[in-house]
Amino acid sequence: MANTFKYLNKLPQNIRSLSTSSSKSDAWLSKIFVRKIEPTKESHSRMLSDKEIIYSLQTHNYRPDSKVAYLQNVKNTLDFIKAESSLSKDVELVGSWTVNVGDQDQALHLWKFTGGYEKIDQYNEFVGKNKDYQRLIEEQGKIVRSRHLQYLLAFSYWPQIALRRPNNIYEIRSYALKPGTMIEWGNNWARAINFRQNNDEAFAGFFSQIGRLYNVHHIWCYNNLNGRKETRESAWRSPGWDECVAYTVPLIREMHCRIMVPTEFSPTQ
Template sequence: MIYEFRTYDLVPGSVPEVLKRFGDAYEKRKEFSELAAMFYTEIGPLNQIIHIWPYEDVKQRQEIRAEAIKAGIWPPNIAEFIKHQHIEIMMPWSFSPELTPGNHGPFYEMRSYSCFPGSIPGTQERWLSSLKERQELSPLGAVFSVDIGSALKIVHLWPYQDLKQRHEVRTEAAEKGIWPPKGGDGGLPFFSQENKILLPAPFSPMQ
């Protein structure tokens, strides 16, 4: 299983119209394959949408996209609003939950870390040893490594009912020493971090 993350930076003020046009076109596009999720940024880099597409592999991705384009129903008519597109192919970690439809949020925190070379296997081990306790406080949406795109990058998605719950959970996890996982003997495995708070589009399978 792979996940394609498509991040579009949009013209300011265009998000509502983009979501409308995207949602209208998606009614036909989902006959070929369905979204895992569709988000827009609430806090962080504004005027941004992120759509996440699951595929069995790169071959299936290429075939489905070619079929949808040939059918004339994709891409949606939003080119006039797009300033920049960034595409990454992600591989879920072996212990990652799957991105499943349902009411998990509606607030989602996406955290992206750029890691030092060779540090990801050790990071996975430390996550695995700490994740059970962390998920007793709130569930992990999913965690990935970038396979095609920004090298040595991990991305994790956390759903929350609201920002108050996020603050309370993260505070409790830190006070109890549950999370974040310890950095190991070599210190922290990453050299940069960023996060953004996302909300789901009305037609997103994940709400």
């Protein structure tokens, strides 16, 4: 307690008076930390996404000595799905990457389900009973350390996903937002995305529906790391970009960046 008063005595008089008055202090703190969330009749997913398309993001951590075997397993799984006519028209691999900078010995696979959750239910029912598919999953289980799956929706204001030609690197920037801030994030990024299209670097933008909630993933495409640096510096020179960043940073609880390279069987290169 003595240390507390010693610290307060060093503060300017106007701040000291706030600190020593509990009623004034409580009111002051409430203005900083309490957010007012406006009620809405619409779900966040309906307001932020206008597509009946669900994306599945698989994150696999494979054993360091099993990369070749792991990638072959994923390719075999992809071939299995392509060969099944009941799956191939509604289930599509968009991108497949291994992490180069960030979490080592990690791979990410982005799947697209056309037809909403109904198609995901049909897919899960089919593969759950198929012995060949289950054999592939059992084989995979022997060479991975952990797996995580998220179902995502695409932000309606992002450009449509366009597959890229070789050779590119990809950056996935993942954000854990404070609950209740997804609409604010969307409102700000609907403007911010306009500053990030000069070099066609915007690949995809998603928010989570099932899995880790209030997660956002932005995927960017660059020629190389130096191209990434130049593109990002160009955005900071654009009037208005700094303001968009200033509005969105307070919404973030945690952020994570990974540099990825496409696998040889990835549709986007």
